[in-house]
Amino acid sequence: MNFLKSILKATLYRPLYNLLIFFVWLMPGNSVGWAIILLTAIVRALLLIPTAKSLKSQAKMQALGPKIEEMKEKYKDDKQAQAKATMDLYKKEGVSPFSSCLPLLIQMMILVVLYKVFMVGLTTSRFGDLLYAFVPHPGTVNTMFLGIDLALKDKLYILPGIAGILQFIAAWQMRPKGQVKDSMQQMLSKQMLFIFPIFTVIIASRLPAALPLYWIVTTIFSVAQQYFVLKNQKAMAPVLAPIAGGKPAETKEEKRGVEITVRRKSR
Numbered sequence: 001m002n003f004l005k006s007i008l009k010a011t012l013y014r015p016l017y018n019l020l021i022f023f024v025w026l027m028p029g030n031s032v033g034w035a036i037i038l039l040t041a042i043v044r045a046l047l048l049i050p051t052a053k054s055l056k057s058q059a060k061m062q063a064l065g066p067k068i069e070e071m072k073e074k075y076k077d078d079k080q081a082q083a084k085a086t087m088d089l090y091k092k093e094g095v096s097p098f099s100s101c102l103p104l105l106i107q108m109m110i111l112v113v114l115y116k117v118f119m120v121g122l123t124t125s126r127f128g129d130l131l132y133a134f135v136p137h138p139g140t141v142n143t144m145f146l147g148i149d150l151a152l153k154d155k156l157y158i159l160p161g162i163a164g165i166l167q168f169i170a171a172w173q174m175r176p177k178g179q180v181k182d183s184m185q186q187m188l189s190k191q192m193l194f195i196f197p198i199f200t201v202i203i204a205s206r207l208p209a210a211l212p213l214y215w216i217v218t219t220i221f222s223v224a225q226q227y228f229v230l231k232n233q234k235a236m237a238p239v240l241a242p243i244a245g246g247k248p249a250e251t252k253e254e255k256r257g258v259e260i261t262v263r264r265k266s267r
Contacts, residue, residue, distance in 0.1 A: 012113045018135045020121050025138040032122055033145025036210055040217040043110060048225070051103045055229040058174065060095050107218070111211075118210040122151040143210075150210040159212035160204035166219040168197040173226045 019042065023035035044051075068086055075082035120126045122143050131137065143151040154160055171192045204212035 008113065012110070013116060014130060014132075016110075016113055017117045017121050017126075017130050018132050020117055021127070021131060021138065022135050024141055025136040030138045030140050030142045031145065032141060032143050032150050032210065033213060036118075036150070036213050037217050040214050040221070044218060044221040047103055047106060050106070051222075051225060052229060054103045055174075055226060057095055059229065060093065064089065064093060064095065111214070114214055115207065115211060118150075118208055118214075122208070122210065145209075145213065148209050150213060151208055153205065153207065154209040154212060157201070157205055159209050159216060160201045163204050163212045163215045163219065164197040164201035166216060166223065167200045168193065170219055170222050170226065171196060173223065173230065 016039070020032075020035055020039050023038045024030050024032055027034045027038075067089060071082055071085045071089070075085060120130070122141055124138075124141060127137060143149050148154055148156075148159065175193060200215065204215060
């Protein structure tokens with residue numbers, strides 16, 4: 001356990017701490033708020049590719065929904081055969097049901113580490129033992145941001161409330177489209193849509209306001225990335241339709257070809 005803590009401290013805790021303090025030194029007025037926003041942008045940039053792959057995998061799994069429902073109906077009395085057929089389908093289509101978990105686990109790990117960073121990084125007391133020798137040493141740390149002290153809990157629930165709203169928007173974007181027959185999937189979808197945003201507000205209100213600020217910025221990045229991925233998913237609908245067992249949508253050129261053929265036959 002101590003070995004794991006040492007690894008996390010060397011690979012995540014100290015680097016993130018030093019990056020935060022460097023950004024505090026870089027920002028006008030040594031603003032922690034703007035430093036957190038910049039730090040969040042760096043973290044999201046590093047997670048851009050794995051998160052995009054995760055979102056595309058989720059979209060493809062949604063497209064496979066009708067086939068999975070058919071298998072559940074076909075093997076409703078044999079759970080083992082149902083599981084095997086489902087995993088064979090995932091393997092055939094190149095989809096991993098666990099691929100979406102990795103970016104989420106990484107983000108949660110970073111969130112826990114940042115909690116520790118924000119607990120000690122909003123003062124100058126730990127510069128001696130945590131700050132690298134080559135990192136500039138800011139004389140002061142300004143924790144006030146938009147009238148909120150990021151080192152304390154947000155008693156007005158402004159940042160936790162915004163974090164909860166954005167979490168709802170992110171969950172709304174990724175909700176299953178169409179009617180979902182699986183009662184378990186329906187339950188999980190509703191939990192993601194309503195319970196998780198409420199849970200976000202409760203947890204964020206109990207932590208220093210720096211954490212909900214980080215969560216707000218990272219969720220904004222998530223919403224933007226999900227928008228572009230889902231937009232591309234719509235563009236790929238003709239490709240995904242055969243996977244789901246449907247008929248590919250006709251292009252404009254194909255429709256014109258059909259119309260010309262029909263006209264010639266009618267003549």
